[in-house]
Amino acid sequence: MTRLESIRTAVNNVQFNRFRFWLQLFFFLLLVYSGYLGVELGKELPTFSCGYNKEGRAGMCYLMTFQYQLSWPWQKLFSAAGLVVLSGFGIFFLWFIALNKGWCGFVCPVGTIQDWITSLRRWTGIRYSRYSWGQFKWLAQIKYVLLALMFIIPLGIGAGWFNKDLKAPFCMICPGRTIIPLFTGDFSQVSLDFSTKTNLFMTSLGLTVMGLFFIGAFVKKRFFCFYCPMGAFHYLLSKPALLRLRKDGSKCTRCGDCYRVCDQEIKDIADDVNKKEIMTDDCILCMKCVAACPEKGALKATFAGIPIFESTEEGFIKRMNKGRADGK
Amino acid sequence: MRDNLITTSGLLKQKIFAVVLYGLLQVTTIGLASADVIWLSDTAPPKRTATTVPAQTEDAENEHHHDMAQMKNVPTQSTVAPAQSGIASAVKHDHAGGTEVDVNGDVVENSYGGNKRIWLRYGNDPVNSAYGGTGRDSETLTLFSQTGPMQDAVMKNENGLLSAKYEFPEYGFYNAYLTQSMAHGDMLHVQIAKAELLHGTCCAKGIDYEALAKPIINNKVPLELMREHYPDEGLFTRIVSGDKLSFIALSYGKPVAGATVSMTTQDGWSNSKVSNAEGRVSFTLIRDYFPAWLEFKKYHKQNYLMVADLDVRGKIVSDGAEYNSAHYTSSLPGNYYPSPNDYRSWAWGLGLSLFVIVFGGLSIYLYRRRRLKPFKEERVDDKA
Numbered sequence: 001m002t003r004l005e006s007i008r009t010a011v012n013n014v015q016f017n018r019f020r021f022w023l024q025l026f027f028f029l030l031l032v033y034s035g036y037l038g039v040e041l042g043k044e045l046p047t048f049s050c051g052y053n054k055e056g057r058a059g060m061c062y063l064m065t066f067q068y069q070l071s072w073p074w075q076k077l078f079s080a081a082g083l084v085v086l087s088g089f090g091i092f093f094l095w096f097i098a099l100n101k102g103w104c105g106f107v108c109p110v111g112t113i114q115d116w117i118t119s120l121r122r123w124t125g126i127r128y129s130r131y132s133w134g135q136f137k138w139l140a141q142i143k144y145v146l147l148a149l150m151f152i153i154p155l156g157i158g159a160g161w162f163n164k165d166l167k168a169p170f171c172m173i174c175p176g177r178t179i180i181p182l183f184t185g186d187f188s189q190v191s192l193d194f195s196t197k198t199n200l201f202m203t204s205l206g207l208t209v210m211g212l213f214f215i216g217a218f219v220k221k222r223f224f225c226f227y228c229p230m231g232a233f234h235y236l237l238s239k240p241a242l243l244r245l246r247k248d249g250s251k252c253t254r255c256g257d258c259y260r261v262c263d264q265e266i267k268d269i270a271d272d273v274n275k276k277e278i279m280t281d282d283c284i285l286c287m288k289c290v291a292a293c294p295e296k297g298a299l300k301a302t303f304a305g306i307p308i309f310e311s312t313e314e315g316f317i318k319r320m321n322k323g324r325a326d327g328k
Numbered sequence: 329m330r331d332n333l334i335t336t337s338g339l340l341k342q343k344i345f346a347v348v349l350y351g352l353l354q355v356t357t358i359g360l361a362s363a364d365v366i367w368l369s370d371t372a373p374p375k376r377t378a379t380t381v382p383a384q385t386e387d388a389e390n391e392h393h394h395d396m397a398q399m400k401n402v403p404t405q406s407t408v409a410p411a412q413s414g415i416a417s418a419v420k421h422d423h424a425g426g427t428e429v430d431v432n433g434d435v436v437e438n439s440y441g442g443n444k445r446i447w448l449r450y451g452n453d454p455v456n457s458a459y460g461g462t463g464r465d466s467e468t469l470t471l472f473s474q475t476g477p478m479q480d481a482v483m484k485n486e487n488g489l490l491s492a493k494y495e496f497p498e499y500g501f502y503n504a505y506l507t508q509s510m511a512h513g514d515m516l517h518v519q520i521a522k523a524e525l526l527h528g529t530c531c532a533k534g535i536d537y538e539a540l541a542k543p544i545i546n547n548k549v550p551l552e553l554m555r556e557h558y559p560d561e562g563l564f565t566r567i568v569s570g571d572k573l574s575f576i577a578l579s580y581g582k583p584v585a586g587a588t589v590s591m592t593t594q595d596g597w598s599n600s601k602v603s604n605a606e607g608r609v610s611f612t613l614i615r616d617y618f619p620a621w622l623e624f625k626k627y628h629k630q631n632y633l634m635v636a637d638l639d640v641r642g643k644i645v646s647d648g649a650e651y652n653s654a655h656y657t658s659s660l661p662g663n664y665y666p667s668p669n670d671y672r673s674w675a676w677g678l679g680l681s682l683f684v685i686v687f688g689g690l691s692i693y694l695y696r697r698r699r700l701k702p703f704k705e706e707r708v709d710d711k712a
Contacts, residue, residue: 038534054530129692188668190678195626195671207677211684219692 011308013315015322016291020106024115027107032183034058044091046234047103048110048176056184061176062092063150063230067168070154077158093237100241101234101279104225105286110176111225117217118263129219130265139226140282146170147229165198170229172202175213221263225284235281242304245285249273251298258289258299269299291319364450364458365635367659368504368523373447373459373489440528440564442497446504448483448490448521452592454631454661461490462508469494472503472544496527499563500540505549509646516644516651520549520658530564537562547581551656553589553636554578556608568667569615569630575660576607577636583607587638594630603636617666626671634660 030039031049033056041049041059051060069085070077077085096103104111121128131139153169156162171177178189190207193199216223225231252273259270264282269289272278278299279285290299293311300310448467451457465485469492471478483492483506496502506521524543529535541561543554556574558565567573577587589609590600595616601609617628636658644651 040534187674188672190681191668191672191674192676192680193626193672194621195624197622199626199671203677204680207681208684211681212688214685215688215692218689 024112046096047108050176050180071157100243101285104284114217143232147232178210245279247278257292261288261292366521368446442527454633470505514652516654528563551658553660567664570667574610577603
């Protein structure tokens with residue numbers, strides 16, 4: 001066995017959930033606290049490094065920057081100043097292209113918090129919920145509606161159609177705004193703003209979403225990711241991304257393991273044996289399906305076409321036997 | 329007896345003379361102290377009035393400020409301190425402090441930008457003080473940054489209004505000073521208009537906020553008020569009503585006791601205190617913004633004006649001339665905003681969140697319980 005093969009075997013046999021937990025924790029600490037150490041990754045991050053976490057954040061969620069820029073007066077937006085928007089989008093795109101929706105599965109602090117809440121539920125022994133197929137189909141459209149509103153409302157503000165209090169409307173309902181600052185001791189976002197009717201409505205909506213977030217994430221894995229416009233935005237741009245999820249349908253036995261471990265309940269991952277690019281708009285590229293697949297090479301993650309993690313029988317058995325007293 | 333009467337009468341006359349003389353001196357001093365305070369404002373005058381003040385109005389108004397005519401280096405043919413009544417009355421109704429307002433009725437926030445423009449104003453009212461000039465085409469504005477003196481800026485006279493533009497490319501606080509001196513007999517009256525300017529940022533990284541957010545002290549002015557910055561004050565800190573502001577009266581960079589310091593807020597609330605041995609005075613910014621709910625603006629910028637007065641007795645030499653006493657007046661404007669406590673409620677916020685969590689949790693619990701099917705044993709007889 002060559003050195004490269006031995007590395008590949010070690011990676012394919014990795015205790016994936018443990019690895020992912022530590023990686024998520026690393027990114028959480030990086031994005032929520034390392035601002036205190038002067039880390040600055042810019043304002044174009046394709047993940048919820050919330051700008052309302054003023055001190056601790058290491059960079060800023062691009063949705064916040066994007067919405068503020070879109071709300072510029074049209075005269076400014078459609079002038080040379082618009083190049084600033086384009087350059088910002090370019091940086092966002094470059095960040096995104098590297099990890100694709102892996103930003104959601106491994107980096108996003110809001111996603112990580114949901115995974116922690118799921119762990120808490122599992123610890124209490126309460127069973128989780130799943131959507132019916134009918135519910136899944138129509139609820140999956142909500143993120144596109146939110147994405148469309150995220151464009152339309154700021155543009156409308158720039159045109160003078162909407163009140164400026166609606167600026168960054170998605171941020172106002174994003175649970176990241178209310179929850180992430182709590183981790184640095186900032187409770188200022190957990191309040192209702194009575195200054196105007198619009199602010200009162202938006203902050204009420206934001207805190208309602210926060211309440212639903214805690215309940216939803218407790219009973220449903222990655223509850224909020226299903227409605228996240230960042231995920232929809234990612235999917236629209238995902239064609240040239242380097243990190244990809246591929247499936248070899250000829251090796252799939254349709255055992256359904258991948259579907260059962262999928263936090264997003266994506267049926268296509270098990271049912272579709274024709275597509276090679278199996279990532280859908282709801283996928284968060286968490287790779288749990290790859291780790292749960294017992295068929296060698298049926299599912300694999302590739303980076304720039306190079307397989308970096310693929311399903312193997314050996315890896316599957318090792319992961320299934322984790323925690324057994326005999327270690328076999 | 330007659331001699332005694334003459335002596336008594338003489339003494340009485342001397343006493344009356346002394347009392348009259350003292351009274352005249354007091355009146356003169358009070359007159360000096362009550363001369364319009366000059367201060368530097370970052371609030372633009374309304375354009376329509378600023379450009380249409382006729383020269384006659386300016387001249388007529390100047391007559392009411394004749395006591396400033398003795399300012400040094402002021403050409404005699406041009407009377408000074410043209411507090412323009414037209415502008416003053418126009419500003420009187422501008423309760424937003426003259427700050428520009430956009431189409432949505434929001435105050436355009438420019439307190440933190442690097443491009444600054446300041447105007448000279450007269451009076452101790454943050455809203456109604458008149459805009460004006462000194463009668464000269466330009467005045468020198470001394471600038472200080474954290475690292476020390478900067479290149480002076482020039483305040484230019486435009487349509488009778490003195491203003492200066494300056495760009496501060498680097499983040500941080502800057503101090504601007506305009507000093508005016510005038511002689512009144514053997515008394516020197518010096519007015520120091522100071523402004524603390526901020527090129528702020530909420531978000532820039534890699535900046536030593538602690539170092540840049542410190543107040544600046546000028547060791548060369550006879551009197552200045554320095555606002556003590558908050559321990560956690562950065563470059564985007566908002567002063568809000570309810571805050572306690574502390575100022576230190578400094579003379580040539582050292583704290584001075586006994587200076588009378590007054591604060592006047594946007595709606596005319598005023599208070600006066602005397603600096604203690606450490607030169608310190610503290611004021612709590614009262615809430616004086618009470619609009620109807622639908623008219624409330626949380627970014628409503630309000631101004632306050634600090635004025636410090638200090639009398640110094642004894643021989644004073646200034647620009648080669650000797651004086652027996654001096655009266656120093658120093659001004660420092662600032663701005664503040666409504667407190668978040670006026671429009672934000674944590675209790676309602678937490679209450680709403682908890683309600684959603686409890687109501688949602690209960691709904692899910694009941695939904696799940698309703699879907700539970702009771703245990704039903706079914707026995708199948710294989711032999712049947």
